Amino acid sequence: MRYRGAIGQWSWVLHRLTGLGVVLFVFLHVIDTSWAVFDPEGYVEAIAAYQSPLFTIGEFGLVFAVIYHALNGLRIIVMDFRPDLWKYQQQAAYYVLGGTVIVLMPFFFLMGQDAIAHYTSDPFVLPITDVLAAQLPFLGYFVVGAIAALIVASLQSSLSDNGGGTVQVGKAGSSSEKFWWSFMRISGILIVPLVFGHLAMMHVLQGVFELTAANHQIIGIPQGVPVDVVTLANGINESGTSVEFVAERWGFLWNGIAIWKVYDIALLALVVMHGFNGLRYVLTDYTSDNPLLYRTVTNLCLVGGVALLLVGALALLGTIEPDAIEMAAEATMKLYGGG
Numbered sequence: 001m002r003y004r005g006a007i008g009q010w011s012w013v014l015h016r017l018t019g020l021g022v023v024l025f026v027f028l029h030v031i032d033t034s035w036a037v038f039d040p041e042g043y044v045e046a047i048a049a050y051q052s053p054l055f056t057i058g059e060f061g062l063v064f065a066v067i068y069h070a071l072n073g074l075r076i077i078v079m080d081f082r083p084d085l086w087k088y089q090q091q092a093a094y095y096v097l098g099g100t101v102i103v104l105m106p107f108f109f110l111m112g113q114d115a116i117a118h119y120t121s122d123p124f125v126l127p128i129t130d131v132l133a134a135q136l137p138f139l140g141y142f143v144v145g146a147i148a149a150l151i152v153a154s155l156q157s158s159l160s161d162n163g164g165g166t167v168q169v170g171k172a173g174s175s176s177e178k179f180w181w182s183f184m185r186i187s188g189i190l191i192v193p194l195v196f197g198h199l200a201m202m203h204v205l206q207g208v209f210e211l212t213a214a215n216h217q218i219i220g221i222p223q224g225v226p227v228d229v230v231t232l233a234n235g236i237n238e239s240g241t242s243v244e245f246v247a248e249r250w251g252f253l254w255n256g257i258a259i260w261k262v263y264d265i266a267l268l269a270l271v272v273m274h275g276f277n278g279l280r281y282v283l284t285d286y287t288s289d290n291p292l293l294y295r296t297v298t299n300l301c302l303v304g305g306v307a308l309l310l311v312g313a314l315a316l317l318g319t320i321e322p323d324a325i326e327m328a329a330e331a332t333m334k335l336y337g338g339g
Ligand code: HEM
Pocket: 022, 026, 029, 030, 033, 034, 059, 062, 066, 195, 198, 199, 202, 203, 208, 211, 245, 246, 249, 250, 260, 264, 265, 267, 268, 269, 271, 311, 312, 313, 315, 316
């Protein structure tokens, strides 16, 4: 009952690969964004890794993935509700590719300009070995999650009547699967403005390199807002640290509402639930004939999604204190200033 690539296989594969690529990014991104609150020095290092050539190349791939997946996702949604248009599936798949190229052009142009300006200014570049080493903890979290999922799956198998011989797979008609089918479509539509707004702010109108620009006006905060002593939200990144950048945005109150926190909560909830349920679709497609593996990957997606929602929500509920910004300033000096 869900989209299974009835049209050209390439567009189905591309939708799948781009979805998986974005899930992987979100997994790293939500955890390291939380370090702005829980581990300011770790956040400084994570953003330094984002500002290295490996991630710069990866970001072009990420933007392609988000744009293609969004446009193709919208095509799937339209086709689901307008079966009379199915005869144009193949053409529509090509329109999506063409649309992706058109939308990508201004993104790539502005991102490219920013990257050239940055790399020709003799910047500090985190060595690739450090960039790769910084990703190791994520592998650790994945392994721990996978082991936990396997243990729970084994218990489930031994507790089930038949000793795990069969498992209810592909219950397409069940009410929970109907819920997820609708959720994937509704969340997909809601994610479009949120994720494009976020990318525009972090990537295009202001690039990832500006996260650490000292005395720089922060995007999303109007100039000249009164300084709030607790949150420091005057809209200027005086310290030039990525931690102050996040503290200012999350601390900025618009009519008493921390709008960027509200925005990020919505983004977090929709993206994590959509992405991890999508991951479940993919992984269960390849494990449906093995009950233990099927249960393991289902548990893994549940554990991973819930853990990520918790980490992201706790960070959003936390406060970045001024001394966290001082710690970040010292770490930035040590790292970027070479001492
Ligand atoms: C390389 C491109 C990106 C950069 C530089 C970036 C940067 C940031 C920054 C600085 C924050 C901190 C909060 C804020 O200032 O609003 C943040 C939060 C967040 N971003 Fe991104 N972002 C990028 C791409 C994405 C994409 C593609 C997604 C989703 C598909 C995403 C999802 C989120 C979420 C869910 C949060 C909140 C995290 C939390 O609750 O801890 N970001 N991002």
